[in-house]
Amino acid sequence: MLRRITKTERRVRAVVLHVALVAGSIIFAVPFIWLFSTSCKVPDEMYPPRWLPQIPGGVKTSPYVALRRNEQPKRPVGVSAEDWVLLSSAIREGIRGRTEAEASELPDFYGPYLASDALAEGILGRLLKRAPDEVLRGPEDEAVAWFVDRVTKEMIRDIFETVYRRVAVSDVVCHGWDIVSVEKATADAPLPWKVVEGDATLIKRQAGLLRPAQEVHYSFEKAHSFVLEAEMPLEMAPENLKKVVVATHGDRSWHEIWATVELDGKRFEATEAAFIQTDRWQDVAWQFESEEDASLEMKTWIRLRERGASDYAEEGRIHVTLEYRYNPRIAAAYNKYVNNYREVFRRVPLFLYVKNSLFLVALNICGQILGSSLVAFSFARLRWPAREFCFVLVLATLMIPPQVTMIPVFLIYKNLGWYNTLRPLWVHSFFGSAFYIFLLRQFMRGIPGDLEDSAKIDGCGYLGIYWRIILPLVKPALAAIGIFTFLGAWNDFMGPLVYLSDQELYPLSLGLFALKVVQGGNFGLMMAASVLMTFPVIVLFFAAQRHFIQGITLTGLKG
Numbered sequence: 001m002l003r004r005i006t007k008t009e010r011r012v013r014a015v016v017l018h019v020a021l022v023a024g025s026i027i028f029a030v031p032f033i034w035l036f037s038t039s040c041k042v043p044d045e046m047y048p049p050r051w052l053p054q055i056p057g058g059v060k061t062s063p064y065v066a067l068r069r070n071e072q073p074k075r076p077v078g079v080s081a082e083d084w085v086l087l088s089s090a091i092r093e094g095i096r097g098r099t100e101a102e103a104s105e106l107p108d109f110y111g112p113y114l115a116s117d118a119l120a121e122g123i124l125g126r127l128l129k130r131a132p133d134e135v136l137r138g139p140e141d142e143a144v145a146w147f148v149d150r151v152t153k154e155m156i157r158d159i160f161e162t163v164y165r166r167v168a169v170s171d172v173v174c175h176g177w178d179i180v181s182v183e184k185a186t187a188d189a190p191l192p193w194k195v196v197e198g199d200a201t202l203i204k205r206q207a208g209l210l211r212p213a214q215e216v217h218y219s220f221e222k223a224h225s226f227v228l229e230a231e232m233p234l235e236m237a238p239e240n241l242k243k244v245v246v247a248t249h250g251d252r253s254w255h256e257i258w259a260t261v262e263l264d265g266k267r268f269e270a271t272e273a274a275f276i277q278t279d280r281w282q283d284v285a286w287q288f289e290s291e292e293d294a295s296l297e298m299k300t301w302i303r304l305r306e307r308g309a310s311d312y313a314e315e316g317r318i319h320v321t322l323e324y325r326y327n328p329r330i331a332a333a334y335n336k337y338v339n340n341y342r343e344v345f346r347r348v349p350l351f352l353y354v355k356n357s358l359f360l361v362a363l364n365i366c367g368q369i370l371g372s373s374l375v376a377f378s379f380a381r382l383r384w385p386a387r388e389f390c391f392v393l394v395l396a397t398l399m400i401p402p403q404v405t406m407i408p409v410f411l412i413y414k415n416l417g418w419y420n421t422l423r424p425l426w427v428h429s430f431f432g433s434a435f436y437i438f439l440l441r442q443f444m445r446g447i448p449g450d451l452e453d454s455a456k457i458d459g460c461g462y463l464g465i466y467w468r469i470i471l472p473l474v475k476p477a478l479a480a481i482g483i484f485t486f487l488g489a490w491n492d493f494m495g496p497l498v499y500l501s502d503q504e505l506y507p508l509s510l511g512l513f514a515l516k517v518v519q520g521g522n523f524g525l526m527m528a529a530s531v532l533m534t535f536p537v538i539v540l541f542f543a544a545q546r547h548f549i550q551g552i553t554l555t556g557l558k559g
Contacts, residue, residue: 058329198226367429376440
């Protein structure tokens with residue numbers, strides 16, 4: 001005799017089931033969370049790996065000193081948390097004393113920062129990587145002495161470069177369509193920049209910097225922008241000028257930089273902002289609008305668009321203006337998190353790749369649904385000689401690896417003149433797929449024959465029965481085939497790699513591979529591109545999962 005399940009047992013089972021579903025969903029989502037979080041990171045945050053990208057600190061005054069989160073010293077294994085708090089505090093105090101004692105041997109502008117916690121922690125983190133275990137577990141005074149004795153002027157300079165956050169500008173480079181003119185700072189010709197608006201000061205620095213530059217000491221406490229300008233000779237004809245490149249150094253604040261270029265009585269403004277990004281030198285290029293903007297080459301510049309006449313009309317000279325605009329912490333975080341996505345759209349013709357992918361997906365779905373359903377209808381509802389033998393023959397093709405037929409099929413398409421076209425990637429779908437034919441045949445065999453007989457009595461032919469009776473009843477199976485086909489066509493990489501050579505024809509999968517070849521070391525950029533590739537698949541799964549599950553389940557039951 002079966003025991004009756006109580007209400008409490010049903011509730012417990014429901015809770016356990018929901019907990020299992022939630023746990024499974026979290027496990028399923030972990031790779032996608034990691035993929036998305038990595039797409040929001042800059043190269044400095046890749047190692048050691050962390051789940052969440054850093055949030056910009058809402059900088060209002062610069063320069064300042066700060067240590068990256070992944071550079072902060074970690075408690076050594078074998079040292080308790082309480083002991084490490086006391087020991088690290090004593091070591092940092094000893095390091096501060098040593099750095100202040102070396103002040104006379106260091107550049108003057110180091111002075112205000114030599115006693116900072118960031119500098120001491122940076123030196124501690126550097127030395128901690130080579131500290132022996134016996135030193136860390138030994139007496140406190142001996143450990144402090146070991147660290148202090150190994151602090152050198154060279155190490156202080158090196159760590160200072162790491163923790164010292166500043167904005168700086170260097171020379172301006174004018175690129176022509178046929179020549180390049182470089183403006184560099186020398187003793188007789190200093191850098192051309194000067195402050196014309198806002199609370200900012202320019203200070204020329206040589207010591208401690210990688211190139212001749214002017215540091216920008218700014219404050220956004222009173223005004224939310226400041227402006228730098230540079231005026232210099234233009235050693236080429238105005239119509240020959242292609243782009244203007246400015247070497248800039250960031251302070252990780254992610255404030256905006258808007259450029260304006262004036263020459264020959266015309267004013268050109270940037271169409272989008274550059275950003276004060278990582279604490280490294282980078283060349284920001286602003287290029288005048290041209291046919292290259294519509295080309296397929298990788299774009300590493302920001303466009304300059306003509307905005308009318310300018311009061312500046314000095315013959316043979318150019319006037320460059322950089323406006324630095326303050327961004328609050330939320331806006332700065334947004335600029336940082338979407339920067340890799342912005343770079344993906346700028347560096348590759350992503351919309352062209354998406355258009356090609358959607359074209360292939362649409363034709364493959366239509367072809368598979370039409371071709372597979374017609375063949376399945378003939379196997380399931382029509383009676384003709386050798387039907388079962390032909391069906392077995394179709395199923396036998398499932399045992400042939402696609403690698404075996406790759407070369408013969410390629411030669412066929414090549415002799416047809418279809419190489420380097422999209423036809424080889426979708427024409428085959430209209431001939432159906434053995435797996436989809438089997439799926440639909442099993443589904444169609446479960447449809448009552450009385451419906452077909454009634455349609456015949458009413459004068460309906462075989463094509464009418466197929467279109468009006470069979471197809472409406474196999475919608476769940478067609479939905480499952482559509483989802484499978486979408487995934488296959490959207491993620492197909494081998495087909496485009498074999499048949500396509502022109503970049504204009506690349507689908508998204510091959511286009512992102514081309515981006516990886518050029519930008520393989522920029523993992524944040526590649527993760528952003530992967531998110532854009534994966535997002536439509538995830539949306540499709542959640543939007544069509546009911547039809548997908550219903551199609552598979554009902555097919556199995558009716559078979």
